[in-house]
Amino acid sequence: MTVRRVGILGGGVSGIALAAHLDSDVDVLEKSSMIGGLCRTISEDGFTYDAAGPHIMFSKNKEVLNLMIGVLGPNVHQNKRENRIFFKGALVKYPFENDLASLPKEDNFDCIYGYIVNPRAHETPENLAQWSYVTFGSGISEKYFIPYNRKIWNYDPEKIGLEFVSRIPKPPMEDVLKSSIGIPTEGYLHQLFYSYPTEGGFESIVHAFAGRIRGDIVTSWSVAHVERAGDEWRVVSTTGEERRYRTLVSTLPIHELLKVWPDAPPAAVEAAKKLRYNSLVNVVLGSSEDPGHPFTALYVPDPEIVFHRLSFPKAFSTTCVPEGGYSVMAEITTNAGDGIWESGDDELIERVTSDVAKVGFINPERIVYRRVVRFLYGYPVYDLDYRRNVTAMRDAVAATGLHLLGRFAQFDYINSDVCVERALKLADDLRDG
Ligand SMILES: Cc1cc2nc3c(=O)[nH]c(=O)nc-3n(C[C@H](O)[C@H](O)[C@H](O)COP(=O)(O)OP(=O)(O)OC[C@H]3O[C@@H](n4cnc5c(N)ncnc54)[C@H](O)[C@@H]3O)c2cc1C
Numbered sequence: 243m244t245v246r247r248v249g250i251l252g253g254g255v256s257g258i259a260l261a262a263h264l265d266s267d268v269d270v271l272e273k274s275s276m277i278g279g280l281c282r283t284i285s286e287d288g289f290t291y292d293a294a295g296p297h298i299m300f301s302k303n304k305e306v307l308n309l310m311i312g313v314l315g316p317n318v319h320q321n322k323r324e325n326r327i328f329f330k331g332a333l334v335k336y337p338f339e340n341d342l343a344s345l346p347k348e349d350n351f352d353c354i355y356g357y358i359v360n361p362r363a364h365e366t367p368e369n370l371a372q373w374s375y376v377t378f379g380s381g382i383s384e385k386y387f388i389p390y391n392r393k394i395w396n397y398d399p400e401k402i403g404l405e406f407v408s409r410i411p412k413p414p415m416e417d418v419l420k421s422s423i424g425i426p427t428e429g430y431l432h433q434l435f436y437s438y439p440t441e442g443g444f445e446s447i448v449h450a451f452a453g454r455i456r457g458d459i460v461t462s463w464s465v466a467h468v469e470r471a472g473d474e475w476r477v478v479s480t481t482g483e484e485r486r487y488r489t490l491v492s493t494l495p496i497h498e499l500l501k502v503w504p505d506a507p508p509a510a511v512e513a514a515k516k517l518r519y520n521s522l523v524n525v526v527l528g529s530s531e532d533p534g535h536p537f538t539a540l541y542v543p544d545p546e547i548v549f550h551r552l553s554f555p556k557a558f559s560t561t562c563v564p565e566g567g568y569s570v571m572a573e574i575t576t577n578a579g580d581g582i583w584e585s586g587d588d589e590l591i592e593r594v595t596s597d598v599a600k601v602g603f604i605n606p607e608r609i610v611y612r613r614v615v616r617f618l619y620g621y622p623v624y625d626l627d628y629r630r631n632v633t634a635m636r637d638a639v640a641a642t643g644l645h646l647l648g649r650f651a652q653f654d655y656i657n658s659d660v661c662v663e664r665a666l667k668l669a670d671d672l673r674d675g
Pocket of ligand 1: 251252254271273277280281294299493647656658659661
């Protein structure tokens with residue numbers, strides 16, 4: 243049997259970007275019939291959308307961003323983000339604290355008063371809910387930040403740690419005061435303009451990297467067994483096909499890798515059991531009527547409405563809808579056992595259609611396309627023990643020599659830009675090693 247130098251498990255953006263930066267002695271083994279993973283795009287009946295949720299290209303790392311834009315050649319354009327928050331029927335600019343004047347007057351007062359007179363401002367927060375009180379005060383926390391985060395994480399914000407707060411826009415006080423009296427300000431500038439493929443949705447980036455691969459991409463190859471065999475790694479598919487590699491990189495969700503790796507270190511297995519993740523149910527509705535608004539996405543903190551975000555694929559590229567058409571994607575964070583994950587497609591479509599109509603963004607009579615998409619692995623949850631567990635898991639796996647790369651392999655709430663950044667770094671290490 244031929245032994246190849248590098249085997250990469252999983253053909254999402256991490257695995258594909260890594261292979262694109264290695265030589266020809268590489269296989270990418272992907273269980274699905276298509277590459278793309280969480281960056282996958284569905285195109286059906288003229289409607290195109292990023293299946294896991296709306297994806298945009300942005301990065302703090304300009305070199306990586308330029309690489310991702312460059313690999314798309316002419317198939318890319320730039321858009322301006324126009325996000326809103328749906329609050330008691332009003333459309334409030336995102337982030338919330340940058341548009342308090344759009345709230346009903348009483349709510350505006352509560353938010354600005356709580357922001358200025360904040361008895362908790364000098365506390366040291368230990369969880370996300372506390373951080374919100376310290377940073378924004380009670381009004382913004384209780385009306386928006388905490389309910390919204392409870393929905394998107396499907397978990398109590400008091401049980402969520404502070405790992406990702408650096409991602410949350412924190413406006414200067416001057417901007418919050420201006421926003422309350424109606425002087426326009428713009429928050430979260432680093433994503434105000436974003437790039438997106440003109441044709442083919444976000445998945446085009448993965449295909450563009452795939453075009454640079456000199457090794458092989460093998461689709462419909464589901465990894466069923468991984469083991470260390472002397473100096474090599476032996477990998478077997480569900481159909482019994484065996485391949486061997488000198489170096490193995492897994493981009494599979496860690497929980498999936500551990501299921502097929504009987505000799506995995508017990509410390510990794512124990513730690514991974516405690517790593518909490520959320521699943522996603524996305525409902526896409528396509529319409530023959532375009533209401534013609536400019537919005538990119540709408541955040542919905544209202545607990546009575548099932549989804550936490552609505553996005554509008556046409557805003558990303560006009561090629562995402564048929565001529566004169568329109569679509570919305572509703573995202574619901576879910577976990578097995580909460581009832582949503584178990585709901586049938588028809589039930590979900592009915593519930594979402596009714597809730598989208600409440601928000602007023604689609605005429606139910608003009609809906610011509612409906613689809614439910616499910617992802618078991620959507621968001622790693624940074625609960626209070628996350629850092630300890632994830633470190634134990636990663637250290638135990640690293641000691642075996644197997645490399646982990648990507649969002650659910652490393653169990654890190656990272657976007658595709660960081661996946662690419664880490665793929666480039668690993669490619670350098672593997673070339674030098
Ligand atoms: C709602 C949402 C919004 C997002 N928005 C953005 C955004 O705006 N911009 C951005 O850059 N990123 C965004 N991301 C993040 C981005 O999707 C991920 O960071 C990225 O796609 C992760 O890629 P990956 O290759 O690490 O993992 P994955 O895409 O999960 O790839 C893992 C691959 O392993 C395969 N696999 C699993 N089991 C097996 C097996 N047994 N055998 C073989 N193969 C297997 C899977 O099919 C999959 O293809 C978003 C993610 C979500 C969920």
